[in-house]
Amino acid sequence: MTATTPLTSPSAASGTVLQGVPVVTGVQYAPVIRPGKLPDVDRESTKDLAEEERPAEGERFNAAASAVATRLRERAAHATGVASEVLAATATLAQDRAWLGATEKRIKEGAPAVRAVVGAVDQFVDMFTKMGGLMAERVTDLRDIRDRVIAELNGLPEPGVPVPDKPSILCAEDLAPADTAGLDPKLVVALATTLGGPTSHTAIIARQLGIPCVVAVAGLDDVPAGMMVLVDGTRGTVTVTPDEAAAREAVADAERAAAQAANWSGPGATSDGHAVAVLANVQDAAAARSARETPAEGIGLFRTELCFLNTDTEPTVEEQADIYAEVLEAFAGCKVVIRTLDAGSDKPLKFAGHPDEANPALGVRGIRIAENNPGLLTHQLEGIAAAAERSGNQPWVMAPMIATPQEAERFAAQARSLGLTPGVMIEVPAAALLAEQILEHVDFLSIGTNDLAQYTMAADRMSAELATLTDPWQPAVVQLVAMTARAGAAVGKPVGVCGEAAADPLLACVLTGLGVTSLSAAAAAVQNVGAKLAQVSLAQCREAAEAVLKTSSAADARAAALAVLG
Known part of the structure; x- marks a missing residue:
């Protein structure tokens, strides 16, 4: 463990509340540990080799x-x-x-x-x-x-996260995937980082582990190892050496809420019986089988990129069908929504001939890949149809990065020709603005709040400096979600949310109040979301949604929801 050092910065003084972006709900009070750094070695040797x-x-x-x-x-x-x-x-x-x-x-x-x-x-x-x-x-x-x-x-031990001898809170400037992926949630009970955003690797792994997480915390670097802190993953705060009695009471309250959530067994509904399907996001058969152990009612987002990345040639229809069938069989008889390939020059396919792009996030990705590689989408839909026939489970399919009704119309026609139920992702503001017209062609919409926030706020969702802008509580993003949900309600077609916003129990209630019909999150978040919904009425959700829609900042939006929903 990194040695404890005395506090020297006023920002790390006792009782200081550091503000960040909340990622995973929950409260923990424990000493700080920090990743070990590589010992000093000569990295700049000017002597050349013979x-x-x-x-x-x-x-x-x-x-x-x-x-x-x-x-x-x-x-x-x-x-x-x-x-x-x-x-x-x-x-x-x-x-x-x-x-x-x-x-x-x-x-x-x-x-x-x-x-x-x-x-x-x-x-x-x-x-x-x-x-x-x-x-x-x-x-x-x-x-x-x-x-x-x-x-x-240099023959030295690998740098990385130390294994603590008691429950601790891991604080760092940023965390590498190799560090976060191997954490033991019994020993590392919360995460806080100076950098990172709501969709960073740290955030994703924290959701899988089910431990409180706050990112983009200003002033965190001044908090040394060994210092006691209180991490609140709901409010997005890190309190330095708080009053011990108050901190332990806050943790006890959170543990009682977690125990109540652990007893929730579904299906998703508000306290007065308004149904809201609570689903899981998965990326392969192993994740689907794991999600089946939770009360998830189905899969709201099956990411299919793993079939295509890290391979030199396009997988055959049969190879794809094998992978899709495993997921469909894991949730036999349940709703499964499969997203077609969402790759691009930021997640390049070796066999798709991607051009170099100055701004990949605004380039050829998602459904746009099919323009120059029509066979990719055709073969994938054929693989999904084959998997449906083999498993006896008829999935819904949705296309990512749809921006126009014409794109939605073309995708829907192709999916229906293979007997599949078509829908589209709402990630581009243009799609939210034209949701009514898009719904003339497809049977459902699914809002990807991660990219919707990125494109609405003109802020890279991987940028630590802009993490507050890509917070899904941003009022502009919530307004677009509300617009999309209203369009679905007007024609009686379902509108779900499958972005990370659905993993936030408080925001899940607001989304329900806006008219969202399903929530799909990481499997570890399913019970917390379902349990919170079960504690509030539809009227409360609608009241919270109305309050949020009147705000002008993410912090105010979160506070408005807390005031109504607790």
């Missing part, structure tokens, strides 16, 4: 990078769900030929391995940062790989 030393140094580097990737893959194999996916993606990055080649080139020019690694990673960090979007998120991953490789080269 010509005859360079081949051996190149081999030494490749062995170190391979060892790091192997350990990450082994951890991925022992993890499940999102954690496994995140670790596998990091292992793939550790073996990415682009940065490995850049490092090898520097070694051949005479740089020692450590200096070559630092230089190559700095090169790609700069490139990824300029690209923005999901590529910018990989900066933390790449720096983490850099430090692990440097540790391996």
